[in-house]
Amino acid sequence: MSPTVTRRRLLEASGSAGIVALAGCISGDDEDGSDGDGGSDNSSDDENSTDVGGDTDGEDGDDGGDGGSEARLSWHAGGTSGTYYPLSNEIKTVVEDATDYTLTVQSTGASVENVGSLSQGNADFALIQNDIASFAVNGTGIEAFQGNAIESLRGVATLYPETITVVTLAENDISSLSDLSGATINTGDLGSGTQVNALQILETVGISDFEEQNASFSQASDQLANGDIDAAFVVGGWPVGAIEDLATSHDIEIVPIDGENREAIMEDAEWFAEDTIPGGTYGGVDSDVETIAVQAMIATHADVSADTVETVTAAIFDNLDELSIKTDFISVDSAQDGMSIDLHEGAAAYFDV
Structure with a gap:
């Protein structure tokens, strides 16, 4: 096709897959929010770019959000050939070494899909773009979010330029x-x-x-x-x-x-x-x-406890010397630069903001 790109077409094109993906998340379940896909990369490929939220590693989110007995947390990343996935695995190692939590890192279609997973409670933490976060919370930007603002989405920290x-x-x-x-x-x-x-x-x-x-x-x-x-x-x-x-x-x-x-x-x-x-x-x-x-950022949702978010945030930012990816950019001082949504109370407690 040879499209004429207008703002309306931009929203329609970027939302078309999201609307299909969101059907199971939004219809009749507005309190759960909505969803989507994509961002940093997706070498787990096409099935993740349109099938979001409810199917990817849902069981991992069930025990982690409130620091349950198994202390398992689900962390949704991006495709394996981008930056989200290897960085997430480094974060997994840091968090598991510093806390009693176990992180399960899921390869996904990244930003929009990860918003869906967070809104459904199938992920406890995820990496997303700051623009997608803003679109989701405000119900704008992408047709999939129009009229379906993800009010439960919360910020943890910004990391590095995408x-x-x-x-x-x-x-x-x-x-x-x-x-x-x-x-x-x-x-x-x-x-x-x-x-x-x-x-x-x-x-x-x-x-x-x-x-x-x-x-x-x-x-x-x-x-x-x-x-x-x-x-x-x-x-x-x-x-x-x-x-x-x-x-x-x-x-x-x-x-x-x-x-x-x-x-x-x-x-x-x-x-x-x-x-x-x-x-x-x-x-x-x-x-x-x-x-x-x-800007790449860590996001979570409102149902994850303040203690869990503060503990995970502290594990990451108290041990930045254990990371090897994007270390020139990730710091406590810059962790709120470009934050486009409300901060989770657990992250706010750690950063004292």
């Missing part, structure tokens, strides 16, 4: 956003945070003539390698494994989001911030690349 990376192959002669006109673009999984961000960006810069493909980061990498797409949007903390892998076998180019384009995008969507991908992050890309970012 960089918007537009990747292509050098042979495709795409060096600016304007070159995406007429291209075949993977905008991320249907309903994902990545797709939302991609369509926002394309609309703002006036790219309306393109063919949209929807797949996970790892699949997008294969599509680029095979010549099936011209470019892909990836949202995640750099370096993203799928892009690193692609750069080992192909000459890649990271398309900058800079200048007037960046100013317009940030004016149109306030949750975006300036970001830079340092030269050398990916093989063959030696110079810094200017772009934008949203």
